[in-house]
Amino acid sequence: MTRFLWLYVLPLVFPAAVYFLWIKLRSREEKEGDEPRKDPWFWLILCGLLLMAASLVLMAASDDNVTSGAYEPDRLENGRIVPGGIKSAPK
Numbered sequence: 001m002t003r004f005l006w007l008y009v010l011p012l013v014f015p016a017a018v019y020f021l022w023i024k025l026r027s028r029e030e031k032e033g034d035e036p037r038k039d040p041w042f043w044l045i046l047c048g049l050l051l052m053a054a055s056l057v058l059m060a061a062s063d064d065n066v067t068s069g070a071y072e073p074d075r076l077e078n079g080r081i082v083p084g085g086i087k088s089a090p091k
Contacts, residue, residue, distance in 0.1 A: 003058070006058045018043075022044075072084040
């Protein structure tokens with residue numbers, strides 16, 4: 001469930017939340033008569049890059065697939081398909 005949140009929900013919701021927060025802050029500045037700030041592109045890009053890096057680190061850390069060993073393809077035995085996969089290398 002945590003992986004689903006980090007990889008799917010948060011990358012969709014976080015940028016939208018930052019955008020709506022920026023709109024709210026900008027409208028408040030305009031109501032007070034202050035000069036509105038420039039677009040926050042630097043901060044939005046920085047947040048996006050940090051979120052992407054966090055997602056990649058989380059995905060790499062939570063990947064429980066075996067990647068070392070020998071690949072064994074699917075095979076046919078007695079008319080049935082036996083699934084293959086990566087078999088652990090003998091130690």
